[in-house]
Amino acid sequence: MDFGPFFLLATLEGLVQAAVLCLTALGLSLVFGVMRVVNVAHGEFFMLGAVMAWWVATWAGGHPALGFALALLLAPLLVGAIAWAGERLVLKRVSYDPEATIVATIGMLYIIQQTTLLTFGPDARAVNPPFYFRVEFPWFGYSGYKLCVIAAALVLLLATWFLITRTRLGLIMRATRFDRETAENFGIAVGQVYAMVFALGAALAAAGAVLVVPVRQAHYLMGIDPLLLSFIVVIIGGLGSIRGTLVAALLIGLSDGIISVFFSPTLAKMISTLAVALVLVFRPQGLFGIRARA
Amino acid sequence: MSAWRKSLLLHGAILAALFGLQFVLPEYHHLAVTRVLLLAVFAMGFNLLFGYTGLLSLGHAMFFAAGMYGAGLTAYHLAWPVPAAMLFGVLCGAGLSLVVGLLALRTTGVAFMIVTLMISQVVYLATVYFTTWTRGDEGLVMPAAARSFELLGRQWLLTDPSTRYNLALALLALTMACVLLVVRGRFGRALIAIRENEDRSRMLGYNTFIFKLQALTLSGTLSAMAGAAYALMFAYIGSSFAAIQYSIDPLLYTLLGGAGTVAGPIVGTFFMFYLVDLASEHTTAYLLVTGVVLLFLVLFFPRGALGYVRARWLGWLP
């Protein structure tokens, strides 16, 4: 393939990658931003979303779109409920201590992963996309569903932005994030807010997974990759900045794709990873972050 | 008795107990504890940075891997004798941690965590990318020539379990002495001051960057020592040791045993190893058991085993 089309394809793929990243990172950005805890189990909530999409789609049968719509509704709800229970039963009781939370979420990771292995099994399983068509470019064909994933990611991004900046709920979340004690003094039930944020974060990850699973597949170990990448995106973008999350996801998705036009893929991955790390080295607060208050 | 004397006695007793253990342990546990001792060295190195300096690295696998590959590749391709290969592995770790420190220490907190995570990911990919020399994930098996060496006028067989056990114990003792001295001295107090409040330390005239750089380099070097020894003692190097799992493990060991305690990581490493080992004998779902136990521990001992002991009984525990 010639350079131009190759470049176009790499860009498209980078955009899809960025969209996927945005979706997984959004939830983490909330949890990380508001609660200031490292949630190692975040990737497992993503994985649960994908696995539940498979369960629901298989159980519903009929047209793939039906199962998909059901999954998009049910999976985030269920995963959110699981996360909510985890928050109330464990994280609350360790008082969101940063170190204890790491051990606790590693524990959750093991439990979720192993339970999935025991029930869902070790095989990768496919979920049908709700619709399938090929967009024909003059040089190559491209999955139409993938383009829709980009659009869906944008919609979810906007919705979250709206929730945080334009609603009372968002105001409470921002207040809690900004200063926990003051928020408490103003009568905000911080514990409730945390539980809700944790559940919402997990539900967003699950929603992202449901959207993505038709172009990937459900597998019980699929959580680690989105976990690492979303951490990177959230921090590079700057904590709490949705705009930053979007830009960082684009940066990472595109750099990886486009550098691989010029170098062998593994080398490209090394270069792009290092480049993104250097962004953080020279701008430690992230692209759109505000320097932490002393 | 002064706190320092008490702590010397306690840690001396731990080492003596570990030395004595080899004579009573059943064969399998003798073999297994050798591994645990080396992993404990890794965790103690990690703890120096995390527990005492307050810097959470999610990339310590790269230092372990630097030691492993530094030692393993020279022994495999250049037929270097074991002591030279070991030394080179440690130097690789020192060099890498110095460079990483110069870059990553411009950041703190979560950004430091992510920068170390990403650089470590690059190191992992490098072990895969240079397959011609490393054979990537499949890895290399050390040749027979690298299974013994001469030092101090004596022939040492790495195939001999006793030799391995006592070498691992010697490295653990070295690491423990190192950490104890650091923690006791001016340097260690400065690190703890940085952990508690970096801005205040800076205002008091400390060049906190230099202190943190020294702590990171020492931490990385100790981790590399563990990696180099692991490669040479168990005769295998491979990419899986550079993967993220090996960055999370020392963190987990440290937190379980008690961050910021000298012997905590040893306790944590023993605990995790035997938890998996025993649970896997009784159930296929041993990871489930592991997860439940971790949750239980964190609910009742959020500061780790020795953190709990220190808070409850031994306030002087370093």
Add this chain to the structure above:
Amino acid sequence: MSNRTNKDSPDTGRRKTLRTLGAAAGAGVAASLSPTLFPRAHAQSAPIRIGAQFHRTGIGASYGRWYERTAQAAAKLINDEGGINGRPVELVVEDDGTDPKRGAEVVEKFAAQHNVDVAYGTLFSHVVNGSAPRAGELKLPYIVVSEGYHVASGKLNRYVFQPGITDVRSQVISMAPWVASNLGRKVTMIFPDYAFGHDHRDYFSQAIAAQGGEVLELIAIPPTETSFTRHLPRIARDTEVLYHVMVGPGVLTFVKELGQHFGSQRPEIFGFIDSLEAVDLKTPQLEFLEGTYFWEGYPRYAQPDQTEHDRFYRAAVSVDDNGASISDPKDVSTYAHMFGCWETLFIIKQAMEASDYGGPADRARFVEAMEAMESFEEGRNHPQGRKVFDARIHQCFGHQSISKVEDGRLNVVHRTSIEDGRYEAEADYTTMPL
């Protein structure tokens, strides 16, 4: 303190006592150690213990599950027919987590705690490499079913064998003549960018060149990749044959994206079934594979000329004519590989009988008996077909199948000869000390 390597030293009794004490000291350990409390005096009636190292968790779990089922089926058959040397066989299963570190620990556990007679079963190459040095030094025969080119490379040791499955180097070179004369000579290869993929790259490139063909482009996919589309434009335009091999959980995405990339216009496609092992061919979006070809170690679908041995073996491992579990047609087996576990257990039995194996003290004799073997004839114990065993490199060579996807099933179109896959041994384990 220095006689720990001597496994059958006179102080075994003392150490046993110590072991018991240690067990009593550690809560919960006692139960797990109890089997070792039975003294060796009853050796004749006591079971032969075979340490089975399987991937129950980790990335290899889909394979590991079927490896374990196959091994249990073979053990059951052996026991139903009187066991080995009059003793029943017992599989002592340990999970290696598909991790070389845990693999080595498990081998130590087999040798020193479970006191197994031999260890067996592993698939993933890095686990084999991580475990092999420990097996050799503990003088525990370690018989793998991995298809990697590690045992045959001569880099391991005298205690490691791979007698039940052909290694990847042999598989790959035996494909080249047929690919060159039936599909084309201009090849683009897609493979994972690590050792297993590099074996494909190196040995197939050589072999196709020997057939007068050439490799136009080599596309190495990084191990962390979850999406593949952007690598596919590298496929050279005048490619006649696309050669693909992928492993791991991303395989399904890979194959689907390959289909999206090509649409209706595609070159001939030849793949290793590893790309679709344990995956149902009827999965949506795999329709484009119709008319493409696969290497299979052993044909997944029962063929029209099915042998009675295959019929017997399929029933024994509870797999239907489509290669899926009888109890769940959606549960597709790793049929192209798992036969190795079946055949290897019968080879262990054969070597134990030939060496009149009585217990761990006879392990050296067992190794020599293994090395005395030259070939295994097709039959119930070797349903995949005849194999030749090269004792110098502890590796067997067998027939390979090339199958075409037709109506969503794999039909064998060619079976290679054993000679197609032979290469010169570059090592000799038999000269190493025992």
